[in-house]
Amino acid sequence: MITFPNCKINIGLRVTGKRYDGFHDLETIFYPIQLCDGLEIIQNQHSSETKLGLSGLVIDSPIQDNICYKAFSLLKIDFPDLPPLQIHLHKVIPTGAGLGGGSSNGAFTLSLINQKFKLGLDTQQLLKYALQLGSDCPFFIINKPAYATGRGEKLETVQLDLSDYNIVLINPGIHINTGWAFSRINPGSSNFSLKQIVDTPVSTWKDIVLNDFEVPVFMEYPAIKKLKDLFYNKGAIYASMTGSGSTVFGLFEKSFTPQLDIPSHYFMKSL
């Protein structure tokens, strides 16, 4: 069975408090983006162990720490009859990039195993397993535009359709550690809910839809701030870093293809 885990962008992100479990409360809008990895799961007929094969972009963590493997191990605790698997992941989504590629792989692995081996898990149960893998993972079980609070697992789907825009992603190849990024933020609250932006024209987002991670990340990596400036200089209606970075996205009129002059090793995708 094959599936294609997609990534996400965060439209606005506010870190609202530090929690007793070490995590932070936040508020964001998750928006799914069709830049996808490839994930195949078959039963392993040749070995009694579950194996993970990788191709495409290199992932910096050891194979046993790969979230696909963790997703399998998590289900195996409650479903000991699961057979050994041969998992193959083809990586296209840049990692440590604020695109949630790893989280998506984890959530899709849970869903695919559930489907292939008819485990009978419903959405609520899958959401619970997903949260054990990571704060961003539950979103990829729902995979529809959603307003998120808590660690990112309290999800409320919203009507937000950006298909009228040309969404351009640029990743400068800088790997941002999510834990480090959270540690650089002083949480704060505001009386403006990000949920309201869904009913607000995109042309007004520039000054009101902010990502709290931009301040510390831009300070440490000015090259990322330059990308946001570049988007606005080239006519973006809205531009922002996604998540804890380092990817920056710009929304342009659909009919308009901006000429973006960037270093050749940067990753760029227009969707």
Ligand SMILES: C[C@@](CO)(OP(=O)(O)O)[C@H](O)COP(=O)(O)OP(=O)(O)OC[C@H]1O[C@@H](n2ccc(N)nc2=O)[C@H](O)[C@@H]1O
């Ligand atoms: C910042 C966000 C925004 O969507 O995305 P990315 O930039 O990573 O894509 C997410 O909150 C990232 O979620 P995820 O990448 O799943 O993080 P996790 O594995 O759960 O946590 C990694 C580390 O980030 C910190 N963390 C994460 C989520 C959260 N709500 N509070 C936190 O403090 C913790 O230090 C934790 O040890």
Ligand SMILES: Nc1ncnc2c1ncn2[C@@H]1O[C@H](COP(=O)(O)OP(=O)(O)O)[C@@H](O)[C@H]1O
């Ligand atoms: N399947 C996977 N794909 C990507 N990264 C993974 C995967 N499994 C584990 N990781 C680890 O998770 C880290 C963050 O991954 P990713 O989700 O791509 O970044 P971000 O949280 O910034 O969106 C990676 O740097 C890597 O060490």
